[in-house]
Amino acid sequence: MSATPYGKIVHDGLWANNPAFVQILGLCPLLAVSNSVINALGLGLATLLTLTLSNTIVSLIRNLVTPEIRLPVFVLVIASVVTAIELAMNAYLHELHTILGIFIPLIVTNCIIIARAEAFASKNTVARAATDGFMMGLGSALALVLLGALRESLGHGTLLANAHLVFGEAAKDWTITLVEHYHGFLLAILPPGAFIGLGLLIAVKNVVDSHIERRSAQAVPLPHEAGATA
Amino acid sequence: MQTSSSPHLHSAAPVSSVMLRVIYALIPGVIATIWFFGWGVAVNVMLAAIVALASEAVMLAARGRPIKPFLLDGSALVTAFLLALSLPPLAPWWITLIGTAFAIVVAKQLYGGLGCNPFNPAMAGYVVLLISFPREMTQWLAPETVSGHALSFAQAAQVIFSGAAPPGLTLDAVSAATPLDTLKTHLHLGETVEAARRASPVFGSLGGLGWEWINGLFLAGGLWMMYKKVITWHIPVALLGGLLVMSTAFHLFNGDAYVSPAFHLFSGAAMLGAFFIATDPVSACTTPRGKLYYGAGIGILTYIIRAWGGYPDGIAFAVLLMNMAAPLIDHYTQPRVFGHKK
Numbered sequence: 001m002s003a004t005p006y007g008k009i010v011h012d013g014l015w016a017n018n019p020a021f022v023q024i025l026g027l028c029p030l031l032a033v034s035n036s037v038i039n040a041l042g043l044g045l046a047t048l049l050t051l052t053l054s055n056t057i058v059s060l061i062r063n064l065v066t067p068e069i070r071l072p073v074f075v076l077v078i079a080s081v082v083t084a085i086e087l088a089m090n091a092y093l094h095e096l097h098t099i100l101g102i103f104i105p106l107i108v109t110n111c112i113i114i115a116r117a118e119a120f121a122s123k124n125t126v127a128r129a130a131t132d133g134f135m136m137g138l139g140s141a142l143a144l145v146l147l148g149a150l151r152e153s154l155g156h157g158t159l160l161a162n163a164h165l166v167f168g169e170a171a172k173d174w175t176i177t178l179v180e181h182y183h184g185f186l187l188a189i190l191p192p193g194a195f196i197g198l199g200l201l202i203a204v205k206n207v208v209d210s211h212i213e214r215r216s217a218q219a220v221p222l223p224h225e226a227g228a229t230a
Numbered sequence: 231m232q233t234s235s236s237p238h239l240h241s242a243a244p245v246s247s248v249m250l251r252v253i254y255a256l257i258p259g260v261i262a263t264i265w266f267f268g269w270g271v272a273v274n275v276m277l278a279a280i281v282a283l284a285s286e287a288v289m290l291a292a293r294g295r296p297i298k299p300f301l302l303d304g305s306a307l308v309t310a311f312l313l314a315l316s317l318p319p320l321a322p323w324w325i326t327l328i329g330t331a332f333a334i335v336v337a338k339q340l341y342g343g344l345g346c347n348p349f350n351p352a353m354a355g356y357v358v359l360l361i362s363f364p365r366e367m368t369q370w371l372a373p374e375t376v377s378g379h380a381l382s383f384a385q386a387a388q389v390i391f392s393g394a395a396p397p398g399l400t401l402d403a404v405s406a407a408t409p410l411d412t413l414k415t416h417l418h419l420g421e422t423v424e425a426a427r428r429a430s431p432v433f434g435s436l437g438g439l440g441w442e443w444i445n446g447l448f449l450a451g452g453l454w455m456m457y458k459k460v461i462t463w464h465i466p467v468a469l470l471g472g473l474l475v476m477s478t479a480f481h482l483f484n485g486d487a488y489v490s491p492a493f494h495l496f497s498g499a500a501m502l503g504a505f506f507i508a509t510d511p512v513s514a515c516t517t518p519r520g521k522l523y524y525g526a527g528i529g530i531l532t533y534i535i536r537a538w539g540g541y542p543d544g545i546a547f548a549v550l551l552m553n554m555a556a557p558l559i560d561h562y563t564q565p566r567v568f569g570h571k572k
Binding site for chain 1: 358362364
């Protein structure tokens with residue numbers, strides 16, 4: 001198997017194979033905590049860190065682990081990483097840790113992480129695996145923050161409320177009030193809002209994709225480009 | 231354009247004439263609702279109709295579908311009517327706007343438009359409003375005979391669009407919880423049904439004051455639709471039967487804690503739900519036996535939600551839940567094809 005170019009790793013993680021919008025993986029935490037930008041960012045960063053670390057470690061040990069026992073080993077690696085991150089969050093971001101609650105330890109069961117370990121990290125060099133983990137994590141975190149922003153602005157009429165949970169006391173007044181005396185649209189905050197919001201975001205991504213496709217179809221492909229995309 | 235919910239059960243009547251008859255059948259009940267709860271109902275109906283037609287036109291244009299035939303089929307109007315009749319009579323304008331737009335844009339057009347929506351659009355819009363704006367959605371009006379105030383059309387429109395009460399009148403003076411809501415509150419405090427009915431003026435001899443007439447006239451409109459073969463008897467009979475059986479059983483078991491079956495049949499959206507909402511040809515079951523299960527399911531769920539749930543009325547949730555089950559019910563109740571063994 002030839003090495004994946006870094007450009008493709010970045011493009012896959014952020015757009016073409018985005019964990020939330022294309023693979024539709026790890027939806028449970030995505031839907032559950034994306035009710036505000038800051039909650040989404042907190043979980044997004046934790047996932048990002050987990051993915052990068054677990055991909056790195058899995059890639060480091062990939063030649064030592066026999067295929068028969070690889071999955072239990074990956075799970076142990078991921079669980080250890082998540083436990084360390086959870087303890088660190090509890091120590092340094094205690095309030096955020098309380099809000100995100102069970103969804104931090106649940107990152108262990110997030111399918112994106114085992115999927116990247118199995119599909120990418122166990123077959124690639126450390127640097128590539130780490131890049132893939134970081135980019136997949138970033139793609140997931142961006143999707144979370146986008147959905148969080150959509151739901152928070154519709155549901156509460158604010159953005160970045162409680163920013164101090166992630167950025168410290170200095171961020172207390174970062175809250176942007178979009179609409180004064182907003183009534184609140186509870187649906188956006190409640191679980192249905194997460195499903196509808198994610199559906200709309202996926203639809204927007206598909207529209208953009210089909211638009212790009214139509215554009216590139218109009219332009220006559222050069223022979224070597226056609227070969228590269230095949 | 232012709233309706234045919236399933237290829238093997240075909241109706242020759244065009245959509246527009248069906249929808250027109252549904253609207254005719256609604257009229258007596260609408261008049262009764264206006265009679266008891268004032269002109270706000272009429273303002274809501276008109277506003278919902280305008281929003282429904284506008285959002286339908288915008289969505290059809292965005293989806294590249296012909297606008298005129300779909301707009302004139304009346305299905306958007308029926309959705310608007312059903313939703314507006316479920317709203318509090320003086321609901322702020324944006325409530326009607328958001329609910330109707332959600333019903334048409336999300337619950338109907340995003341699923342593919344008329345004939346493709348798995349959920350009843352009006353009830354999806356209503357539930358969105360109910361869970362998003364619980365305060366606005368539970369502020370009902372006392373019947374005008376109780377409050378002693380009759381708002382003129384202009385006054386009602388003023389309250390709806392500006393939120394301010396006309397001079398010399400506070401909104402608290404005219405608003406009251408619905409009978410189902412009031413009953414629930416009293417029962418929650420450990421009082422008996424009889425004590426609750428004595429304590430509040432919103433109860434009538436059968437159901438809620440005014441509500442019994444409104445339900446009676448929706449019943450009449452529904453019977454007319456059956457006579458005209460717009461709907462079949464299966465869903466309404468099964469729905470009301472389910473509600474009746476459940477309420478009778480529990481009323482006989484403990485009359486102090488469970489209100490009489492007549493109250494259940496003539497309160498809230500019982501008749502509107504049985505004849506107009508649950509019978510939506512798109513989202514309901516299509517086989518005759520399936521319709522019976524579907525209707526009975528709605529009736530039983532409505533009773534469960536009314537008696538033990540967190541919301542005073544349960545028709546909307548019950549309809550949406552059974553909408554979800556409808557394809558499965560249809561799958562298991564296909565009629566035997568002539569000449570074939572099952």
